[in-house]
Amino acid sequence: MIQISSIKICKENFKPYGDIIDYDKEKSFSINQRTTERFDSLATINVQYGHPIISLFKTSPRKLPLEVQFLEKHPYGTQAFFPLNNCPWLVVVSNSTNPNSVICFSLKGNQGIQYNIDTWHYPLITLHKKQDFIVIDRENSNENINVVKLKEKILINN
Numbered sequence: 001m002i003q004i005s006s007i008k009i010c011k012e013n014f015k016p017y018g019d020i021i022d023y024d025k026e027k028s029f030s031i032n033q034r035t036t037e038r039f040d041s042l043a044t045i046n047v048q049y050g051h052p053i054i055s056l057f058k059t060s061p062r063k064l065p066l067e068v069q070f071l072e073k074h075p076y077g078t079q080a081f082f083p084l085n086n087c088p089w090l091v092v093v094s095n096s097t098n099p100n101s102v103i104c105f106s107l108k109g110n111q112g113i114q115y116n117i118d119t120w121h122y123p124l125i126t127l128h129k130k131q132d133f134i135v136i137d138r139e140n141s142n143e144n145i146n147v148v149k150l151k152e153k154i155l156i157n158n
Contacts, residue, residue: 001067002099003155006090009105009113017093017119019043021082021112043114047077047138057081057133059126068092068102068154071120072147077138081124082112084132092122092156099152120148125156 007013011020021042028039045052071094083089086109094102097120107113114136115121124133138144 001153001155002102003065003157004102004104005157006104006106009091009107009111013103014093014105014113016095017121018078018113018115021080021114023110043078043080045078045080045114045136046117048117049076050138050140050144052077052136053139055135055137057124057135059124059131059133061126061129061131064127064156064158066125066156068122068150068156070147070149071097071102071122072145073118073120074115074137074144075118075146076144078114078117079137080112080114080135082134083107083109083126084134085129086110087126087128087131089127089131090125090156092125092154094120096120097148097150099150099154102150102154104156 014020023039027041028037031038088109089107091105091113
């Protein structure tokens, strides 16, 4: 079993896997008579063979240490997650199904992510309480998922 710990996410270390959806002041401007600050173009939705949809996910917390036995990827579309409850959460990604390439990132409760097409990842990991997410992905996602059991289990410590 391989043991890993989470690392703080930033644009540079997450770039191979996708985009961070964050309150980036460089991408903001005022609208609606300066009563609203708009954060624009934080990620670009990319879907093939279908169209994008917006969904809500309700997640239950998981306990650490957490055993990761599989990864999944979506070959026909990006997948974006943005938390609504402002609670920290974790993202597990990899550039392959080799357990030694798995990385765990920690995110603040006001940060979201978008996975690139074909990025291996583990399902949502919330830690402290139930959490809701806005999810933007491809309609009919059952045709847009590959799941692989890992040859060696991963244990996420923190």
